[in-house]
Amino acid sequence: MVSAETEPARRATSVQRAVEEIRRMLRSRELVPGQQVRQETLAARLGVSRIPVREALKTLEAEGVLRHEPHVGYAVARLNADELAQVYLMRRALETEVLRALPRLTADQLRELTTLNEAITEQVDRVDVAGIVAANQAFHFAMFRLSGLDLVVDEIGRLWRRSEPYRTVHLYDSGGRARVVREHRKMITALRRGDTGAVVALMDAHRDHTVADLSAALGLPPRA
Amino acid sequence: MVSAETEPARRATSVQRAVEEIRRMLRSRELVPGQQVRQETLAARLGVSRIPVREALKTLEAEGVLRHEPHVGYAVARLNADELAQVYLMRRALETEVLRALPRLTADQLRELTTLNEAITEQVDRVDVAGIVAANQAFHFAMFRLSGLDLVVDEIGRLWRRSEPYRTVHLYDSGGRARVVREHRKMITALRRGDTGAVVALMDAHRDHTVADLSAALGLPPRA
DNA sequence: GAACATCATTTCGTATCCAATGGTCGGCGA
DNA sequence: TCGCCGACCATTGGATACGAAATGATGTTC
Numbered sequence: 154m155v156s157a158e159t160e161p162a163r164r165a166t167s168v169q170r171a172v173e174e175i176r177r178m179l180r181s182r183e184l185v186p187g188q189q190v191r192q193e194t195l196a197a198r199l200g201v202s203r204i205p206v207r208e209a210l211k212t213l214e215a216e217g218v219l220r221h222e223p224h225v226g227y228a229v230a231r232l233n234a235d236e237l238a239q240v241y242l243m244r245r246a247l248e249t250e251v252l253r254a255l256p257r258l259t260a261d262q263l264r265e266l267t268t269l270n271e272a273i274t275e276q277v278d279r280v281d282v283a284g285i286v287a288a289n290q291a292f293h294f295a296m297f298r299l300s301g302l303d304l305v306v307d308e309i310g311r312l313w314r315r316s317e318p319y320r321t322v323h324l325y326d327s328g329g330r331a332r333v334v335r336e337h338r339k340m341i342t343a344l345r346r347g348d349t350g351a352v353v354a355l356m357d358a359h360r361d362h363t364v365a366d367l368s369a370a371l372g373l374p375p376r377a
Numbered sequence: 378m379v380s381a382e383t384e385p386a387r388r389a390t391s392v393q394r395a396v397e398e399i400r401r402m403l404r405s406r407e408l409v410p411g412q413q414v415r416q417e418t419l420a421a422r423l424g425v426s427r428i429p430v431r432e433a434l435k436t437l438e439a440e441g442v443l444r445h446e447p448h449v450g451y452a453v454a455r456l457n458a459d460e461l462a463q464v465y466l467m468r469r470a471l472e473t474e475v476l477r478a479l480p481r482l483t484a485d486q487l488r489e490l491t492t493l494n495e496a497i498t499e500q501v502d503r504v505d506v507a508g509i510v511a512a513n514q515a516f517h518f519a520m521f522r523l524s525g526l527d528l529v530v531d532e533i534g535r536l537w538r539r540s541e542p543y544r545t546v547h548l549y550d551s552g553g554r555a556r557v558v559r560e561h562r563k564m565i566t567a568l569r570r571g572d573t574g575a576v577v578a579l580m581d582a583h584r585d586h587t588v589a590d591l592s593a594a595l596g597l598p599p600r601a
Numbered sequence: 602g603a604a605c606a607t608c609a610t611t612t613c614g615t616a617t618c619c620a621a622t623g624g625t626c627g628g629c630g631a
Numbered sequence: 632t633c634g635c636c637g638a639c640c641a642t643t644g645g646a647t648a649c650g651a652a653a654t655g656a657t658g659t660t661c
Binding site for chain 2: 611612613
Binding site: 166167168201202203204205223224225 | 613614615616621622623624
């Protein structure tokens with residue numbers, strides 16, 4: 154889970170459920186960049202009226218994953234190569250701060266990270282791409298959370314969600330997945346040494362691989 | 378203006394007007410951290426129904442300036458010293474990226490920045506604190522925008538707004554204001570030399586002064 | 602004093618209605 | 632054929648009225 158929701162999820166309101174459902178639709182590519190999001194359709198799908206849907210859409214607009222034009226409606230945000238690069242620039246800047254703030258980890262914490270990372274490998278056998286993406290996020294954010302910089306981690310979460318419609322194509326081939334797990338292991342090793350500088354460097358390289366894949370996937374459509 | 382709204386502001390929707398009005402109330406300390414925001418009250422004040430108000434509140438919640446608890450309502454976010462430090466940590470990280478991306482400025486651009494900075498001085502004579510704050514923001518964001526990293530600058534804008542309820546007490550005494558203008562001049566000089574490293578260092582020091590003032594003003598209420 | 606029932610307030614959500622906007626489509630004239 | 636124009640229509644923006652559910656406070660009982 155990317156968000157900071159630690160509460161026992163009492164009973165979610167319609168707005169919260171709508172937000173989660175739209176996020177899920179984005180992850181599953183049921184909604185793709187540029188696509189218009191009609192309020193009535195969503196409301197019918199969720200079995201609620203338009204009011205909670207509109208609030209959910211406003212939340213996602215503020216997060217940057219949707220764009221809104223008055224009297225026209227909401228659409229999934231399209232990011233060109235330059236804008237996507239800016240999102241990754243922000244990720245690098247904030248993730249670096251978080252990693253630098255990491256304390257010396259306990260054996261338990263290191264074990265926990267290892268477990269989460271190996272869980273990614275287990276997901277490789279299944280065809281479930283969503284599971285891999287989720288496991289990957291779980292690993293990264295478990296690490297980030299150990300910094301104690303909750304507000305910064307929340308912000309990083311927003312940035313991850315923002316690039317999610319573009320990122321989901323990335324972990325498809327098994328070669329890429331194997332590399333991801335390998336790079337995570339190196340980070341854990343560096344963390345065991347308490348070498349945060351190395352962790353930052355590894356994470357930068359790790360992230361650059363994603364960006365490289367993405368740029369390749371995007372080709373070079375300048376605006377469109 | 379902090380936001381990226383360059384369009385001729387055709388005719389704003391009720392939601393947009395509500396967002397702006399609430400922001401204004403925060404700047405003017407008509408709403409203070411911890412204070413509850415009642416939907417009906419706001420709706421009456423703005424002369425609209427609760428629907429657009431609720432969407433506006435959702436926007437501001439996503440921005441981090443309001444907190445929402447289901448069935449209880451919205452309240453102005455209270456940041457303790459640690460959380461405020463995190464906001465400034467993010468500001469430093471992102472503003473550094475933006476400043477490093479600044480190109481060599483043209484004479485026109487330098488002149489524009491000087492004009493904006495001197496405008497702060499002019500505001501000193503008036504008692505209008507809101508005017509000073511606005512002029513200060515205008516200077517900073519004019520500089521940021523020259524980087525061309527619009528998404529990053531938008532994000533920095535959100536961070537500024539997030540600390541706004543705490544920042545407004547800062548520029549009250551004329552001594553502080555004189556120092557601000559002086560420090561801005563140094564930045565312009567460094568920009569004229571194209572010395573972005575110096576600009577970053579100056580901005581860090583500049584920001585640290587604010588943080589120091591804020592910490593002093595906050596005392597040390599750990600949680601409240 | 603602690604556990605429990607009651608109640609007013611506020612929020613959450615629905616249903617229904619109307620206004621305003623933007624796009625579509627067909628006709629019309631140059 | 633091209634471009635303009637106006638009618639039509641789908642969608643969004645917003646209001647109003649109403650009901651349901653949750654919360655916090657109050658009062659009651661043991």
